[in-house]
Amino acid sequence: MENKNFNIYDIDNIIKQELFNKLSSAEYMLWIDPLKLYSIDDSKLIYCAQDDKTCNTLIENYQTIFMEAIFKNKLPFNDISFIPLSSNFIQNNNESNNNNKPKINPFISKYTFDNFVCADSNRMALTSALAVAKNPGVSDNLLSLNPLYIYGGVGLGKTHLLHAIGNYLFENNNNLVVIYSTAEKISLEYFSSLSNFASNKNGYNITRQKYSVCDVLMIDDIQFIQKKKGLQEFFFNIFNDLYQSGKQIVLASDRPPSEINDIEDRLRSRFESGLLTDISTPELDTRINIIKKKISNSNIELDDSIINYIAEKVNTNIRELEGTLTKVLMFMKINNNTVSIDDVRKLIQNSTTSNSTVDSDKIINCVSQYFKISTSSIIGKKKTKDVVLARMFAIYLICEYLDLPLINIGQIFGGRDHTTIMYSRDKISNLIKKDEEYARRI
Ligand code: ADP
Ligand code: MG
Numbered sequence: 120m121e122n123k124n125f126n127i128y129d130i131d132n133i134i135k136q137e138l139f140n141k142l143s144s145a146e147y148m149l150w151i152d153p154l155k156l157y158s159i160d161d162s163k164l165i166y167c168a169q170d171d172k173t174c175n176t177l178i179e180n181y182q183t184i185f186m187e188a189i190f191k192n193k194l195p196f197n198d199i200s201f202i203p204l205s206s207n208f209i210q211n212n213n214e215s216n217n218n219n220k221p222k223i224n225p226f227i228s229k230y231t232f233d234n235f236v237c238a239d240s241n242r243m244a245l246t247s248a249l250a251v252a253k254n255p256g257v258s259d260n261l262l263s264l265n266p267l268y269i270y271g272g273v274g275l276g277k278t279h280l281l282h283a284i285g286n287y288l289f290e291n292n293n294n295l296v297v298i299y300s301t302a303e304k305i306s307l308e309y310f311s312s313l314s315n316f317a318s319n320k321n322g323y324n325i326t327r328q329k330y331s332v333c334d335v336l337m338i339d340d341i342q343f344i345q346k347k348k349g350l351q352e353f354f355f356n357i358f359n360d361l362y363q364s365g366k367q368i369v370l371a372s373d374r375p376p377s378e379i380n381d382i383e384d385r386l387r388s389r390f391e392s393g394l395l396t397d398i399s400t401p402e403l404d405t406r407i408n409i410i411k412k413k414i415s416n417s418n419i420e421l422d423d424s425i426i427n428y429i430a431e432k433v434n435t436n437i438r439e440l441e442g443t444l445t446k447v448l449m450f451m452k453i454n455n456n457t458v459s460i461d462d463v464r465k466l467i468q469n470s471t472t473s474n475s476t477v478d479s480d481k482i483i484n485c486v487s488q489y490f491k492i493s494t495s496s497i498i499g500k501k502k503t504k505d506v507v508l509a510r511m512f513a514i515y516l517i518c519e520y521l522d523l524p525l526i527n528i529g530q531i532f533g534g535r536d537h538t539t540i541m542y543s544r545d546k547i548s549n550l551i552k553k554d555e556e557y558a559r560r561i
Pocket of ligand 2 (some may be wrong): 339
């Protein structure tokens with residue numbers, strides 16, 4: 120069976136998405152989310168779990184639905200196994216550079232340096248990311264690139280650059296252990312390692328070790344650690360473990376360290392101790408070049424007037440630019456490869472009214488008017504039945520319509536825990552499945 124063309128990251132996503140839909144959120148977060156798809160061995164998927172006990176639970180209770188997810192998505196695998204993090208298998212595989220099992224690239228394949236358009240808005244970030252990819256962990260006296268801290272608004276290419284580093288290292292330095300994760304993911308792992316603490320005193324250490332033994336650690340959206348003391352300490356320890364052994368750390372964030380609220384000073388100063396570099400909104404020229412680059416990868420031709428029009432109108436970020444371009448290309452596919460400026464104008468209008476105008480305040484206001492309950496009660500602590508229902512409606516709508524992490528939604532609702540947010544979301548989601556009246560109100 121030819122597995123080479125499969126991106127391990129995509130496979131993991133497909134399976135986890137399927138399980139996410141099937142299981143309750145709590146169950147998913149506890150058992151499935153922390154799993155790491157370790158490798159593909161012939162036609163078998165090998166997942167790595169915390170310890171033996173977790174592996175046994177997974178085999179007993181979840182193996183069947185994993186197999187169902189594989190069949191349903193027609194993935195070419197016919198078996199699955201779970202191995203503990205501490206097993207010899209993993210250690211041997213990580214240690215030997217010349218084992219004959221092919222290592223699989225977990226990075227998004229299209230996020231490479233080659234596909235990244237260089238511009239004034241991102242030149243410094245791109246150059247430093249490339250320098251890190253070429254010489255991870257190596258700094259000279261004049262310029263320290265450890266940690267490399269890249270910040271900037273959404274959709275400007277931070278995640279792309281982190282994956283580009285990963286892809287580059289995979290191509291050129293395949294024996295290094297490179298981990299990419301998000302601060303949110305690590306935080307869930309960290310909290311679940313604490314909840315396992317009573318039954319398995321090593322939970323914390325194993326989780327810490329997993330990150331402390333790698334050669335390059337890249338953490339995306341690091342701003343999520345704000346306000347979480349224990350988690351910050353966990354990061355601080357990992358940071359020191361890696362830093363002291365000369366391993367490379369790369370961080371990405373939507374803001375500079377100085378604007379991350381409520382983090383310990385010692386952690387902030389660690390973040391600031393290497394190179395801080397920002398990515399800003401691209402200029403018109405850059406937006407035009409990006410569109411040209413993207414269509415050069417397809418076999419579709421687009422008139423310069425159309426390219427210029429899109430680049431002029433969509434000036435917020437590159438993700439939106441790509442979204443618009445995809446729509447235009449889809450439109451052309453179903454209209455004999457033709458599109459007019461007027462068609463493009465309509466496509467852009469539709470997309471901007473649908474996403475840029477909704478935010479959490481507007482949703483809360485809308486729920487407040489509908490239920491005739493003040494917004495302060497909705498985000499406050501009151502527990503009367505009608506207030507709780509309105510609050511859960513607002514939480515559900517925010518979860519559904521805004522792409523926000525649960526932790527952030529908890530902050531919007533007066534610092535509630537992410538499990539509370541999950542509970543409200545699932546509760547309403549079940550209610551509207553069962554009760555048409557609720558579905559109508561939503
Ligand atoms: P961020 O992590 O900053 O929110 P992403 O890295 O997810 O943004 O980028 C959003 C999209 O824009 C991705 O599909 C990415 O490939 C594309 N993109 C961003 N910057 C560039 C660039 N300079 N050249 C080409 N594509 C880019
Ligand atoms: Mg990102």
